[in-house]
Amino acid sequence: MRNKVTLSDVAKVAGVSRATVSLVIRKSPLVAEATRAKVSRVMADLDYVRDIGAARLRDKHSHTVGVVVPNLVNSFFTEFLSGVEQVMGESDRVVLLANSHDDPVRQAEILRRFRGHGVDGVILCPAQETSPELIARLAQWDLPLVQSLREIGDAASDFAGGDYISAVDLAIRHLVDQGHQRIAFLSVCARTSARIERLEGFARALAQTGAQDAGIVDAELTWEGAARSAKQILALASKPTAVLCFNDVLAAGLMVGLRRAGVIPGRDIAVVGLDDLPLAELTYPPLSSVAMSPDAIGAAAARLLARRIADPTAAIQRSIVAPNLQMRGSSARII
Template sequence: MPKKITLQEVARVAGVSRATVSLVVRKSPLVAAHTREKVEQVMADLDYVHDIGAARLRNNSSRTVGLIVPNLVNSFFTEFLSGVDRVMEQDDRVVLLANSHDDPARQDAILQRFRGHGVDGVILCAAEGTDPELLHKLQRWNLPIVQSLREIGKGQTDYAGADYIEGVGLAVRHLVDLGHHRIAFLSVTALTSAREERLVGFAKALKQTGAEDAGIVEAPLTWEGAAQSAARILALDSRPTAVVCFNDVLAAGLMLGLRQAGCEPGRDIDVVGLDDLPLAQLTYPPLTSVAMTPDRIGVAAAQLLSRRLNAEGAAIERAIIKPQLVLRESSGRKLG
């Protein structure tokens, strides 16, 4: 078995104290830049590996956090993970990602596994139908939690998310400015706080602008389900001239279904999504979308959890990221 390189040996080769090497390993800002670079180069040359197991014993910390998302169909969650991971890397923590498939029972099993692994805390995007009692259970486990994107038991934990109400409002006002008065909404079927807030935003924006609610159509979060929703939208008695979609996945599927029905998005009917994922630039036509910046939400959620781990009794905080409308060819034509 190869000899294990120690902090003491790194310190000897680098010509610094063991305490300095320890600060470098922990990414402390107290170390001068030139010293940090020198120590990091020595660690690379010696192939030093930080012994997390030993650190866990010393600090009673696993240096891991759990992240539970409801699905990986939507690339929103991979960008969200990127933001979480960026913060936790700075904290010298590893992120354990799990997919609940929007199933509360599966979510409970994941939390038990996380508990068995001794995670320091959890970022939870709650599965549809999650009982708010779960928050009390986590409290009894003394497991710090930050909710994100979806919320149960509002105000009981730290929370990071987007301003869905304003996001939908931006979409509706954009369409009204173009002359649209009959606007439909394409929603997911999952009954979550994210869905509720978007529908509140839709109703609020219609009231503010005087536009007509042309109908709310629901579809499962799948490409096939979104494409099939096009027929139901085109069959609405109100004959909508524009559709706001719950997210970009539904919007992309809807536009495919509209084209299959001989209806051209951006010409015969305008479509606006929410999220502004890279997908929005690849659809035909390119999709107008409201940017929700999932990586920034991930950063905010991770920062809240890091704060909670360092100050367990701190007051509950909320971080809400403001949306921004990004115009592309799926909307933009002025109606006569």
């Protein structure tokens, strides 16, 4: 069996001290760029792998953090994770991802496993029907926590998210500017803070613009569930000329369902999404959507968690990313 390459082996081949190799591994700015490049090449050539277990024993950290999301149907969470990983990578931490499937029981088991693995902290997008008591339980475990995108409790932990009230306002005002007055809302079924915030924004924007609430329809967060919702949207007595959707997944699915029913999105009825995922430019017509920058939200959540790990007694903070409207063909002016 091949002997494991050590820090001393790397130092000997690179012609530097063991301390210098250690500084390179920890991405210290104290190392000259030429030296850093040389040591990095040697580590790659020797196939050196850092002994995380030894590092953990030295500084009492696992250099891992857990991230719990409610589903992986929505690629929003993929981009969110990318932002988390980028920031955590800067501090040499590995991200463990888990999908709760929006089930609080499964979520509780994931958190117990994370605790067993000794993660340094957790970024949690709470499953629907999660009890606020969970925050106190994690505090008893001395497990640093940042909630993101959804929230339980009354500002009980650090939080990173998007301003969906403002996002909905941008979308409604855009539709009103396009001549639409009867606007429906396609929501997810899950009762969470994310749904409450969007519906609050919907009601507020309608009141401020004078547009009519043409109805609220709930759909499963699946492509086919969103497509099936088209029948309910078209059956509304108010005959909406536009639909604002909870997210881009529902919007894209709704557009498929509308076409199946012989209704052309962007011509016969306007559709606007929230999140502005890459798929927004792949639909036909391209989907108007409000960009929520999931990578920026993920990065903000990671920075809050790194801060919380470094100082468990720090004051609770919130980081809210501002939205940005992206207008495309799905929200054409009413004829």
